[in-house]
Amino acid sequence: MVLSSNRVAYAASVGGVTGIPAPGEPLPITYNSTTGPAMVQIQDATTPGCADDSPVTTTHSWKINSYAVAGFASWVQMLLWDASNTSQIIAGPTASPTCGPACTGYSAPTTFSGITLKKRYLGSFFGFPIDIVISLQDGDYYEVDTMITWTCAGHPPVTAEYRFSGTYPNAPTVTAL
Secondary structure, three states: OOOOOEEEOOOOOOOOEEEOOOOOOOOOOOEEEOOOOOOEEEEEEEOEOOOOOOOEEEEEEEEEEEEEEEOOOOOOOEEEOOOOOOOOEOOOOOOOEEEEOOOOOOOOOEEEOOOEEEEEEEEEEEEEEEEEEEEOOOOOOEEEEEEEEEEEOOOOOOOEEEEEEEEEOOOOOEEEE
């Protein structure tokens, strides 16, 4: 069979890439829920390589597919930061405790292989603007998608999409899209 696309749901050794999920396998992840403020950290745990031992280039694009959060009735925004919590990747729409599907489009490709998911309250108090990160609460639901591209020199890139869906503080499920 001949495929006209390099975009696959799962791949075992396509485009010279090894060490990525085979058909029927979810993307391996590490998961951590933190406190102060409460947030979720999800990291891609694949160990890709190139069949010829050359370096593999891996990029991730991220999007917030949907969410439903508890707490403030409005002015809540979901945020995706890199796993080390130093760079914001993408922000969901403001002024809504729910969103989806397709709250945001995909971010530009990043070298970040993991995310920190948190929420922010935007509002005002007696006319003063408020912009604070608040804790995720038990029952907050989220769906975050990642599009991963693995590239080995001299081969076409391999792309796969996965969805992390979960309810805080439980670990998410991972499915291929």
